[in-house]
Amino acid sequence: MSEPLIRLESVSKSYGSGAEPAVKKLTLEVEKGEVLVLVGPSGCGKSTTLRLINRLIEPTSGKIFLNGEDVTDVDPSELRRKIGYVIQQVGLFPHRTIAENIATVPRLLGWDKAKIESRIDEMLELVSMDPETYRDRYPKELSGGQAQRVGVARALAADPDVLLMDEPFGAIDPITRDRLQNEFLRLQQELKKTIVFVTHDIDEAIKMGNRIAILREGSEIAQLDTPEAILSHPADEFVESFLGSGAILKGLTLKKVRDIDLHQVPTLTAPVARDQALQALQDSPDQVAVLLDDKEQPTRWIDEKALNRTSQPIEKSGRPVTVNLQPEDTLQDALTTMLQSSVGMAVVTDRKGKYLGCCTIESLAKLIMSEG
Amino acid sequence: MSTVSPNLSSRTPLSERLDLIVSPIFAVILGLIGTAVWLYSDIDSITEDILAPEKLQRQLGETLVLGFSSSILVILVAIPLGIVVTRKGFPRLKNFLVDTLGLAQALPAYGLIVIFFSFMGAGITTVIFALATFSLLPVLRNTIVGLEQVDKSVIDAGRGMGYTSRQILMKIELPLSVEVIIAGIRTAIVINVGMSALAFLVGGGGLGETINSGLKLDRGPAILIGAVMVAILALVFDFLSALAQKYLKPKGL
Structure with missing residues (x-):
């Protein structure tokens, strides 16, 4: 040295x-x-x-x-x-x-x-x-x-x-x-x-x-x-x-979101047909899917219940995605966002807002455990 | 980042503007009173003799010399003294000085002049030293207070960046206390000009002679005109030091 x-x-x-x-x-x-x-x-x-x-x-x-x-x-x-x-x-x-x-x-x-x-x-x-x-x-x-x-x-x-x-x-x-x-x-x-x-x-x-x-x-x-x-x-x-x-x-402030293995939920790209969306949800172990717009930016969380409420177009059903995480955010930010989120996970996007995946409590826990 | 910053008023606060207005107003009022007395009261030959222009001129000159010299003397002594006692290691000297000079100010100016006369003899120098002693305290005290109220963190930052003690004094402490120090000088000048009316007691001359003659010969107008002239002179000096205070104060404060 x-x-x-x-x-x-x-x-x-x-x-x-x-x-x-x-x-x-x-x-x-x-x-x-x-x-x-x-x-x-x-x-x-x-x-x-x-x-x-x-x-x-x-x-x-x-x-x-x-x-x-x-x-x-x-x-x-x-x-x-x-x-x-x-x-x-x-x-x-x-x-x-x-x-x-x-x-x-x-x-x-x-x-x-x-x-x-x-x-x-x-x-x-x-x-x-x-x-x-x-x-x-x-x-x-x-x-x-x-x-x-x-x-x-x-x-x-x-x-x-x-x-x-x-x-x-x-x-x-x-x-x-x-x-x-x-x-x-x-x-x-x-x-x-x-x-x-x-x-x-x-x-x-x-x-x-x-x-x-x-x-x-x-x-x-x-x-x-x-x-x-x-x-x-x-x-x-x-x-x-x-x-x-x-x-x-x-x-948690020492690690970044990019260290997490992101979880992939089904994604739907608008415009999407209702039965196609249902099919995607049923094929997946997850309860929700993420609806993306034409720029691949996440807009809403969609679940089965929302799809069954046929009075609304898909683009307006489910809950809006309000906060996105980015890879540079800390795990503390991730935890906060997840706890505030209506579906218990948080969407991760790149700097331009393009969808990358989701961050879940399990993936966070896995990362912390691996530190031992 | 946000550019919101505290709104900086470009107008000088009311108190500061009044500061520059009040003395001239009083000076003008006194001047009018003096003129009115001169024009409308009984001026006999004795009064005319007391108020002879060449006498007044000489006395005015003596008063100016008295006020000026004693004030310069005070500045030359009190400011360096104030600087020395606020350096590290002089807290006791500082308290001792402030107490002793407080005592000097508690004595009547009359008494002080007589004390100085008893070992310096008659003459204008005696009066200058007596006045300077009498008005030392306001300048010394304001120098000490001014230097001590400078934010310690500003001094710490200055030292931390490599200013020497001398640079700290010249570039930080004095500029940041100049307003308070001048306020002290202002008080001293007004005291000195006012008290110079007592100079005649020990042969120091000044406008006090006119007042005294008026008293002795029972000529009211002469007393009044003499007093008014002393007061106007003090007010003029007060105004000049208020100007100095305004323009020597660094920007940004």
């Missing part, structure tokens, strides 16, 4: 002489290009640990290495310009425009003007904000979600290898948070930054992390592993209780 990008070597931080150290002889390695999540109950020292990496908090003892270089004693301001930093309260400079905020570190590094200007636009586009609209606005004109997008853009502006994120989505409403998390994951696939991410939310940790370090008091690592391994083999009672009940349910 190559040299880890960040290495903490038995780093301690204590405040005052008598008090218990906030961080006790912590050794931690972060690999290049991974998202390492530090998660733990409040007061366990996870934020302190994060702030030790860019030396916003100076360690009492121990060494910090960045890219193999000992940075324990270099000029902290110089060090921080090489490390992106995102915090929960965002901390945009209220007296500077969005563009000026994003330009902060490039300016500190002395980039030339033209390069900074083009970088600002590039960064805004990266976080899905229109440069024309937002460049010259001030932070108070942004919503919480928009502000944190700018916060991320600002942290990435000088293209640092390392990004430190301290509960970046913690103060954002659940719907926006979910969207920002997804966008962030997409961004990370492109950028492949080395990220240390602090959260107290185990669900967020599971969703965001390549590896998770579960910390207990004194920033002691209770378990450090991939989300899958932690969920299936919690190291001890502390980890187990921190994961809480429903570890399997949490694991």
